[in-house]
């Protein structure tokens with residue numbers, strides 16, 4: 142498979158999300174966080190979405206979306222993109238058991254990571270101006286909350302504890318502060334690529350927990366001062382330049 146390019150920092154992985162006082166229903170899928178690395182070929186996950194077929198069209202057009210599509214939209218392929226893609230796929234499969242995601246009927250709340258937010262808007266079609274997307278870092282025990290507009294069924298998407306190597310977050314935090322030396326930046330890139338590969342060769346049901354939320358309150362927040370952490374090191378020197 143294609144080497145996963147790294148980027149970083151975006152993902153200060155969410156220790157989880159959900160509205161503070163929302164009642165949570167059953168845990169739909171929860172599995173051991175002990176993921177054994179498998180030497181299998183990486184999965185090539187896809188998500189099928191349903192859209193209208195022209196500017197005033199009917200809901201008849203299907204598209205199959207891949208990580209490569211997302212890479213072009215986001216700018217690079219990174220572990221955050223893989224986490225978002227696999228996690229949103231798990232959540233959407235609960236909302237749309239037939240496997241076809243109605244982009245005209247879906248809205249989403251995301252944590253502020255530049256990678257996760259790009260996955261959220263690209264895959265669901267949610268946009269703030271149409272009241273179908275907003276960012277909220279106060280959601281707890283998850284990184285996404287996804288809702289169907291027709292029946293208000295709502296799920297939160299959480300990555301299980303122990304899945305992401307702590308070292309990635311540690312180095313990532315230093316990089317965000319501009320304190321990670323050039324050679325360590327390369328090391329972090331490789332660590333994220335390895336993590337992405339691990340995710341793509343694992344069973345997503347062992348990586349994520351999807352939980353239904355009852356009585357979720359959709360409260361759009363408009364905020365534009367989040368830090369775009371994946372561009373902070375864009376002028377960093379190369380490792381061999383020793384700076």
Ligand SMILES: [Zn+2]
Pocket residue numbers: 148149151215217218219220221222255256371
């Ligand atoms: Zn990214």
